[in-house]
Amino acid sequence: MHTIRQIIIKGDFFDCQLYKNNLYLWDMEGFLHVYDWNRIYYTFTEVIPSRIVRGGVKALERFRLGRPVDVPGGYFPTDTAFMGEYLYTATEQGVYRGYAHKITKEGRFSTSARPTKYFGDIVPVSLSVNSRNNQLSISAGDDGLFEVNLSQYNPTVGLQTIDQKRRIYKVSGKNAIRSRYVHSSLYSTNAQLDKTLHFFEIDRQGDLISRRYMRDFSYLDILREKTDYFSSDKRYSSISRITKKGVETYPLYHGRVRRIGKPLYSLKDSVSKPSSVEPSELGTFIETDNGLFILGRGSRMVICNRPISRWRLFRKEANTFFLFVILEETIEIHEITKL
Amino acid sequence: MNISIHTIKILKRQYTMPNAIAQKQFPFSFNVSDSTNPTVETSVDVTYSPNPQHRSGVKPKSIWDSGITEEMEFDIFKVAMENKWYRTKEVTYQKKKYHVFLSPNGRGWGFLQENGKFKVLGKLNTNDGRNDPVRFCVFEEGNPNVWHGYPADFKRNQDRPTKNVLKIWRDNNYIEKHDIKKIIGGSVCTL
Numbered sequence: 001m002h003t004i005r006q007i008i009i010k011g012d013f014f015d016c017q018l019y020k021n022n023l024y025l026w027d028m029e030g031f032l033h034v035y036d037w038n039r040i041y042y043t044f045t046e047v048i049p050s051r052i053v054r055g056g057v058k059a060l061e062r063f064r065l066g067r068p069v070d071v072p073g074g075y076f077p078t079d080t081a082f083m084g085e086y087l088y089t090a091t092e093q094g095v096y097r098g099y100a101h102k103i104t105k106e107g108r109f110s111t112s113a114r115p116t117k118y119f120g121d122i123v124p125v126s127l128s129v130n131s132r133n134n135q136l137s138i139s140a141g142d143d144g145l146f147e148v149n150l151s152q153y154n155p156t157v158g159l160q161t162i163d164q165k166r167r168i169y170k171v172s173g174k175n176a177i178r179s180r181y182v183h184s185s186l187y188s189t190n191a192q193l194d195k196t197l198h199f200f201e202i203d204r205q206g207d208l209i210s211r212r213y214m215r216d217f218s219y220l221d222i223l224r225e226k227t228d229y230f231s232s233d234k235r236y237s238s239i240s241r242i243t244k245k246g247v248e249t250y251p252l253y254h255g256r257v258r259r260i261g262k263p264l265y266s267l268k269d270s271v272s273k274p275s276s277v278e279p280s281e282l283g284t285f286i287e288t289d290n291g292l293f294i295l296g297r298g299s300r301m302v303i304c305n306r307p308i309s310r311w312r313l314f315r316k317e318a319n320t321f322f323l324f325v326i327l328e329e330t331i332e333i334h335e336i337t338k339l
Numbered sequence: 340m341n342i343s344i345h346t347i348k349i350l351k352r353q354y355t356m357p358n359a360i361a362q363k364q365f366p367f368s369f370n371v372s373d374s375t376n377p378t379v380e381t382s383v384d385v386t387y388s389p390n391p392q393h394r395s396g397v398k399p400k401s402i403w404d405s406g407i408t409e410e411m412e413f414d415i416f417k418v419a420m421e422n423k424w425y426r427t428k429e430v431t432y433q434k435k436k437y438h439v440f441l442s443p444n445g446r447g448w449g450f451l452q453e454n455g456k457f458k459v460l461g462k463l464n465t466n467d468g469r470n471d472p473v474r475f476c477v478f479e480e481g482n483p484n485v486w487h488g489y490p491a492d493f494k495r496n497q498d499r500p501t502k503n504v505l506k507i508w509r510d511n512n513y514i515e516k517h518d519i520k521k522i523i524g525g526s527v528c529t530l
Contacts, residue, residue: 028506074503076506142494307517
């Protein structure tokens with residue numbers, strides 16, 4: 001994999017999303033700005049493949065869509081996610097929902113300026129979306145792990161219902177700070193960086209299809225019984241966690257007989273302390289206290305050697321991705337191809 | 340004598356609450372924006388009353404470092420309140436939004452810096468055996484206008500500073516943006 005184009009935007013931003021060719025940027029003052037991403041991309045990469053854009057919000061003014069809108073809660077968001085035309089914002093007061101973008105009768109672009117509280121009574125710390133099935137997971141620290149399941153075809157069975165109308169379920173009462181979807185199940189990380197698979201099975205009874213919660217698997221249980229589940233639809237994947245020795249990775253090869261040997265270690269004896277390890281379609285992203293790099297199959301790509309605030313990956317084409325990295329005073333956008 | 344569950348709960352609460360009579364008391368006044376008219380300031384009188392449970396080692400209460408005296412605890416509290424490092428609530432006054440001091444159930448956060456570095460204020464003492472050193476503390480208004488504080492565990496939802504406080508700390512160069520992400524992400528107990 002290698003970077004083919006790069007745009008660096010100078011500005012004080014806390015979060016970003018790329019959704020339906022629009023760039024959503026959240027600043028530190030509690031405003032959401034929306035821009036036409038295609039125009040930004042072609043304007044800044046047409047002549048030279050690498051460009052530094054100074055001036056932050058002012059420099060992007062000509063690409064703006066709609067007015068800046070207030071972030072619910074009044075400050076920068078804890079996390080954000082798009083699902084089914086709606087923007088979900090995690091704040092200290094709970095999760096808010098508002099329409100993501102709407103074209104008004106006058107043909108103007110508009111993002112909801114008054115999102116409504118969708119789920120209060122918790123302090124969410126991160127969101128994750130399964131856009132294929134309209135499911136949103138909400139990791140809420142000590143409050144536990146929750147899910148909004150808006151799927152028409154996969155109603156949830158076997159979990160405590162928090163709100164029937166809004167289809168909010170409690171997946172686990174144990175601490176969760178991050179989670180992601182693996183097929184129809186949820187894979188969560190707690191504050192101690194231990195991982196758990198909350199395993200669901202699709203239950204078919206005639207025409208009725210439901211998604212039934214079965215049980216939790218610890219990281220060690222997964223290595224013993226569930227590695228096939230993680231490697232079922234890709235030629236190569238991996239399962240990783242942070243240990244005292246560094247980042248432990250078990251490579252998984254689809255189609256081969258399951259045989260778990262010794263793990264590979266990255267950042268062994270390194271002065272950089274890993275803080276998160278998350279797989280993606282580009283490889284395994286390892287975030288440390290002073291940088292970010294991607295661990296691929298037999299390759300390692302350093303993205304930056306400075307502390308990062310957040311990274312987000314979006315697919316451009318089959319093997320091309322946009323990686324957004326938010327730093328103290330800039331956003332770096334890397335267009336990366338997977339060889 | 341019949342003692343109802345309700346009475347036991349009250350007795351238990353009284354037993355675990357800091358005893359305002361036996362403990363040291365530090366009276367203190369500071370200015371906050373008025374909640375009915377946030378354009379003017381009003382004075383708030385409070386008492387800081389250190390909770391001995393955060394010095395006794397009883398689990399799961401975090402423990403102040405022996406080098407941090409109760410007087411120093413109070414000094415950190417004063418700095419926190421004077422600099423508005425407390426939880427706020429949003430009020431609308433003449434169509435403008437303001438963030439004002441929240442009380443009762445107030446919360447505030449503080450730290451001590453030495454040569455530009457955060458000083459260790461104490462350590463955790465959790466039931467699951469975590470005893471990491473911590474560099475921040477949280478203050479809570481246990482009873483109306485009576486506050487106490489303890490070393491904070493950012494992995495706990497209620498110990499994490501609110502965003503208005505994090506923003507003030509960043510604007511004053513105490514922390515950086517990636518520190519904010521770490522704190523609100525719940526993955527670290529301290530910086």
